[in-house]
Amino acid sequence: MTVSASPADLVKYLAAVGHAPKIVDFGGAPAAPAAAAPKAPKPPKAPKAPKAPKPPQAPQAGGRNKKGSKETLDRIVASKAGDFATWYGEVITKSEMIEYGKISGCYILRPWSFGIWEQIQKAFDGWIKDEPLEVENCYFPLFVTKGALEAEEDHVDGFAPEVAWVTRSGDSELAEPIAIRPTSETIMYPEFAKWLRSHRDLPLKLNQWCSVVRWEFKYPTPFLRSREFLWQEGHTAHYELAEADAMVYAILGLYKKVYEDLLAVPVIPGTKTEKEKFAGGLRTTTVEAYIDGSGRAIQGATSHNLGQNFGKIYGIEVESADGSGGKRVPWQTSWGLTTRSIGVMVMVHSDDQGLVLPPRVAPVQVVVIPIISKACPLAELQGFVDSVKAELKAAGLRVRVDDRGNQSPGWKYNHWEQKGVPLRVEVGPRDAAAQSVMAVRRVDGGKKALPLAGLGAALAAELDDVHAAMFAKAKAARDAKLVRVTDWADFVPKLNENNLILTPWCDPADQDAEEAVKDKSRTEALEALGLDDEDARTATSLAAKTLCVPHDQPPLPAGTKCFFTGKPATCWCLWGRSY
């Protein structure tokens, strides 16, 4: 057989890449495709997947339109205000971002969400590779030996309960179990010890994009908490502590930029308390976001100064720069941004119609919909539609034309709204005649007629405006929930109103005091809400925890007392209920 039946453009393409299709067909190949294939056998029974998590609810298989195509997205039933967890589950599955796979806590990132991750990757990867940061990408193995993993005590205590262990290959037991990376400090730093000899070898700045595995037993939530997730992890070593701090802060600045300039989500940069810092590190900085729909804070991304701790454990040292022949343990940093960021973005912006995508990461920024009808078939509009597409592509916009003949324009509006495309461009016969289009914004339904001439630049500006509108809306919602409390009496009531709370705090290194606030806030919240301990066990956590000591500190008048201990306050600390 030949490929003459294949689409003409594909055949042209084959020729263009210098590869003429001469198919070699040996025994065993069926003669030709049957017009209707024989009924497929039932798939063998797969073992039952572990129970699906409660929040958010996976959509019922029965909810799917069996007769329709994938093009037929089910409408979202739950409301954001009414049942946030169910709403979230519907939004991410019905927009084709996420599919629930066979293993609990592991999710499939379909092109509609992976495309967003690719936009984040492209931007962040460029920023860290550029001067002055000049980080280089690399790839370290997925596996770590037991010995290397367990060398740093605090670190292993932090991760051990969640580590997945490989103990067998084929039918053979491994001589010693090996772990799948929950993070790569313990894999990378023994190698740093081989590479770093002289102060001239510093700084060393590496990054990798990969997946990591943390086998958590809390309720998994797509994007926010999954057993495997995608991230970047950066690892650097420096001669001076100050350089390590500068690196940590530079990266934190970029994480803020990812959230605010790409995802249109406002964040609060700050430093974690001793209790909440990275296991084994010196200090952890963070950007904290707020999910208005659930009234909870969420850690957006963290950048750690690891100090010299790992260096001492793994024997990293360099000849010092002063010519004394002495040695120095370098100062290290590590920092990570995960696919959680996509979940935060969805939760913050989306609405009861579905996704609302921030323009700078949307896989499709503009969808062009020709208003086809019996009176006006596609052929009549094709020329104008092609011009519109060419104009938008030339402006560097990510554009898709939906010219399917089997769906109405109205159906398509709903479809692309549910998928969150920032701008819809409607092109009807009158538009074609006037050489103009109608542009409609997903975020607020705003409409604008725009001429074809200069359309690319006009829509690029419109997308920037959409971004600004989304950020302003999210920031207003977050700011409305950001309060200051100086007396304990106000703390739990404000917490029960889903606020983020800034309080004067005695000591971010005092873990006992922090634990006491946590306990007391939980007890008082239970009381105030009329719940008993049994309810609380099934509810998500009601306790307040510290989110960070914000870097942008309000003035702290001399003599201010800690809202809880009454000792002198040293800073403002941010508290909230958190994911």
Added chain:
Amino acid sequence: MTVSASPADLVKYLAAVGHAPKIVDFGGAPAAPAAAAPKAPKPPKAPKAPKAPKPPQAPQAGGRNKKGSKETLDRIVASKAGDFATWYGEVITKSEMIEYGKISGCYILRPWSFGIWEQIQKAFDGWIKDEPLEVENCYFPLFVTKGALEAEEDHVDGFAPEVAWVTRSGDSELAEPIAIRPTSETIMYPEFAKWLRSHRDLPLKLNQWCSVVRWEFKYPTPFLRSREFLWQEGHTAHYELAEADAMVYAILGLYKKVYEDLLAVPVIPGTKTEKEKFAGGLRTTTVEAYIDGSGRAIQGATSHNLGQNFGKIYGIEVESADGSGGKRVPWQTSWGLTTRSIGVMVMVHSDDQGLVLPPRVAPVQVVVIPIISKACPLAELQGFVDSVKAELKAAGLRVRVDDRGNQSPGWKYNHWEQKGVPLRVEVGPRDAAAQSVMAVRRVDGGKKALPLAGLGAALAAELDDVHAAMFAKAKAARDAKLVRVTDWADFVPKLNENNLILTPWCDPADQDAEEAVKDKSRTEALEALGLDDEDARTATSLAAKTLCVPHDQPPLPAGTKCFFTGKPATCWCLWGRSY
């Protein structure tokens, strides 16, 4: 403390990203970096890694210049002609491409090799996303359930012995072991069954960039055979068999393009015999390369037509397009290109001085070396060096300036030659005065004086010429070893001369005949080389195997007999010893 000690440009950068460095330093942080840190404790004893593989040899730790910095690359001792395996091991470690980690068969891709992978990714990813292929990227989980993995019998037989199993998380045994993907057919296709309903849902074209794990017990070799490796895996579903074939061939054409147009390695496209095809598929196409230094062929990348087999197993079917209400099982393809390609590139091009990188994937294409001396300090050349760098960057070249003050120009020449940078640009005081530079090619040492005006375009053209020279050299070496044999009597002698052998063949589906050639060629090769079976067990395989039925078939005169069975020949088949 503040970051005033940090490099001025980093501080400027922090301000530029709108993030002023206000470091919050809690208890537990050391006051300031000690000029000389206390001696680091010995790292705890890690469990002994399994024995290092023989071919290629990991460099001895003692060979490392302990006093020097990482900048001091050890020279390569073994020769390519004399001891290929040792030479390869030295080339990839001493150029800083590879580090041997703690787990046997898992290698660390340092920036110098990962940067090459990034170039391959960027090119191939663009090609498959563009029209007309329009493949979309996604991410499926690392894990697969036992049930899904084992559903397709041939497929599981092919992979089962090499599958790594997770059986524990933390201290808990999992209810059922889960496998780490050796490839993702069994993870993806159950989901295809959910998504595909109508003929309108086709084609579905997905791809992911990830790592896979195959716990092999053959000698591992960095890049060529490792227990974890990076790849892309594409998976598509089509309504017509012909469309699936066209997809398979389009991708095979792109794989040829990766090898020939990016890596400057000639390949032979063809179809695998039934014996060598992908387990569970219908037919497998391949591009086959040849490693002159070892006299062995190697599979470069494969593109499979899976037929309807997996579709039937996993219950994938769509409403047919003819309106009959009937169902059809789609025709599927899968295709993969791995980091093996980097190893092939290294083996084909490199020499006794070290790496020789093809320009289109080299992380650094041009290294600029100012000829600094006491008489001419860097400051005097800086202006001209900056102009050269700016000119090359403007031309889109990947350029690095090596202006280190602690190494001589001669030392730097050696350093960058060993790392394989395609072009070196020397800039001395006379060059600066004449506004010209001296360009030197790594591949053949060719030198050329070039004016600064138009230098970017001139060097871009030079890089294309270097590519062409490398490809021509590799093709000549390969073609010198490509012979035709029509009588069995000539087969093993030609095999022992490390040839690739084209023979008339009776039937690519006849697995018994192929097995007989394999056995007989091994026995006769042992005899001819004066080896006994005991030697053979420790040597690498001496048997011939089929590489492919090349798509570019020489004429096969009527009446030609199979070189082995004497039956009528149906095609020319390519044989060789292979990795």
